[in-house]
Amino acid sequence: MPQANKKMKDIEVPGTRQFANRVEEFPDAVDLTLGQPDFETPQPIKDAAIEAINTKSMKYSHNTGLFELRETISQYYREVHGAEYDPDGEVLVTVGGSEGIDGILRAILDPGDEVLIPAPTYLGYEPIIELCGAVTKFVDMTPTGHIATPELIESNITEKTKAVLLNYPTNPTGVTYTKPQMDALVEVFRKHDIFVITDEIYAENTLEGEHISLASYTDIKEQVLVVSGLSKSHAMTGWRIGYVVGHRTIMEDVTAVHLYNTICAALPSQYAAIEALKNHRHVPKEMNEAYIERRDYIYRRLLDMGLEVSKPTGAFYIFPSIRKYDTDSFRFATNLLESTQLAVVPGRSFSEYGEGHIRLSFACSMAELKEAADRLERYINTLEEK
Ligand SMILES: Cc1ncc(COP(=O)(O)O)c(C=O)c1O
DSSP states (O other): OOOOOGGGGGOOOOHHHHHHHHHTTOTTOEEOOOOSOSSOOOHHHHHHHHHHHHHSOOSOOOTTOOHHHHHHHHHHHHHHHOOOOOTTTSEEEESHHHHHHHHHHHHHOOTTOEEEEEESOOTTSHHHHHHTTOEEEEEEOGGGTTOOOHHHHHTTOOTTEEEEEEESSOTTTOOOOOHHHHHHHHHHHHHSOOEEEEEOTTGGGBOSSOOOOGGGOGGGTTTEEEEEESTTTTTOGGGOOEEEEEOHHHHHHHHHHHHHHTSSOOHHHHHHHHHHHHHOTTHHHHHHHHHHHHHHHHHHHHHHTTOBOOOOOBTTEEOOBOTTTOSOHHHHHHHHHHHHOEEOEEGGGGOGGGTTBEEEEOOSOHHHHHHHHHHHHHHHHTSOOO
16 A cells, blocks of 8 residues: 655644543533634624625635735734734745744745744644654743743744744633743844744734734844734634735745645635625624633633643643643543543643643633533542642
């Protein structure tokens, strides 16, 4: 039988999926595994797509996306982050943030290149880096409260480093960065001839303070590639619309990967995205009010259970330590699921530096969150502290 690419041996089904798939075996399960808003896409956004299907051409769009959508994204960056991205050559509409990440990595990486990633981190980067023949170098952020510090980043940069890949607000820790923290990191980036890929898909889900986009550091524009999209901000995970903005020189290469990969993003979804970004910018703020209430609730409950946990300032995840009960997060999550029918994601899914933690998503109803907290508490009460 013909064999797949040898690197495929090392590519596993992500821990989030492994657990989400098992949830079906448990009829009474409470599922806190998946990373998508529990809200539905607002009706006017759906209507815009339906209207477009009925009245507009549904042929391919320009490879980089409909001009009106690129212009809207460009305007958003100008107004919100003071950054200029020319809709003609510096904005690329992709099939979710995922395709943007894939396109960037394949456009910039040569075999042997290293990508530094503060960890624990989202599990969607490493497999693509490995498929490019490049090397993922996770940098342990546990000693600094899951915040990338200039010292930790700089001490890991070598002549092989091609890029640093940041994600903030961060999946799975819920951490985000203040302006002084970002300023300090940018000082390091300025000194090195490397790319900075910044996955800001949760930018609109900043629960405290303001999101400081790397796009706003306009003097390092040639190094920075920003990935974002509407999946989380507008509860549009199934529409598959994301985007990349960056300097036109490198965007030409990212666009080349994209056009061979997908030609263009789906047209009805592009029209829906125009409606979302033009007329529904307030939507994420409304969702954030609900996330904040749930975050405060689950944070308090976890503290009351005696778990070590920090308060998330962005995204919709909380990442308590379970180390005092079990150092193996897969074992802990499996036992939790089998004994109480509560599904969470083992921290090790987010690199070895996530070990000893579990990720709970609070993108669910308050009733589910309460039931989940009760089940976790009951389970913990049956365990002996180590
Ligand atoms: C950090 C991060 N980046 C990217 C994605 C993928 O986003 P999209 O659905 O837009 O492809 C996710 C999804 O969970 C994520 O958590």
